[in-house]
Amino acid sequence: MAKQAGIVFFEGTLGGINFYYRKGVPTARRAGGGFTAKAIKTSPTMARVRESNSEFAGCSGVNKHFKLAIVPFTAGYKDGTLHSRLMRLFLGIKDLDLTSERGKRKVSVGYANDMGKGLLKAFVICSARPKLFDCVYGFDWDNLVFYVSQFSVAAAKFPKGADVMEVVVGVVRFDFETYAYSHTMAEPILIGRDFDVTDFDFTVNGLPAGDGALIAVTRVAFYQEVNGERYVLPGGDGFGISLFN
Secondary structure, three states, rough: OOOOOOOOOOOOOOOOOOEEEOOOOOEEEOOOOOOHHHHHHHHHHHHHHHHHHHHHHHHHHHHHEEEEEEEHHHHOOOOOOOOHHHHHHHHHHHOOOOOOOOOOHHHHHOOOOHHHHHHHOOOOOOOOOOOOOOOOOEEEEOOOOOEEEEEOHHHHOOOOOOOOEEEEEEEEOOOOEEEEOEEEEEEEEEOOOOOOOOOOOEOOOOOOOOOEEEEEEEEEEEEEEEEOOOEOOOOOOOEEEEEEO
């Protein structure tokens, strides 16, 4: 590999040499060599590449459909890093599959153990608001209740310009094997700046149908009221999402 020198730089292939830009620097190298699609598919030396590609494709499928499954909670939330961060999460959970051979490890198997569940529970969807509130809250699976105690509006940390906070709770059933999903949602509640209740909860009415893992999801979003209409405050610390499994 060599850098192009001179006044005029160009891109393309000439005389068996490839001319291109690498990180903004005009570069030249001999054409040919490297990996080909045929080599990756057939060469014995590319076996590890094929195994990694297969597992990556499986994690990509989980990523795509999991994001669809939680759309009721992420609607209106903008974060260009979420896809890649979720991909790293599911690749990590896949690595916890210690029973399948390389190239066939799955997120569904990795998630079946406590460490896999722990990785999902610890995952921070909204990096600008990693906690919903600075108080005690959680999900009671025995009674399907999301509870909050020792709450105050100050603990809710209303962003500048926000008039009300909406809390949405539901349970998602997601099958990491088939990608099928379903929801059960509780009625959302609105909390204004004058809210003075310290302990409250609300109940999800039953579990969603189907097979797969159960994941409770709670979303906090803030709205500004203008002429009787509410407008969600996008991004930043105006969104918070927590997962409970």
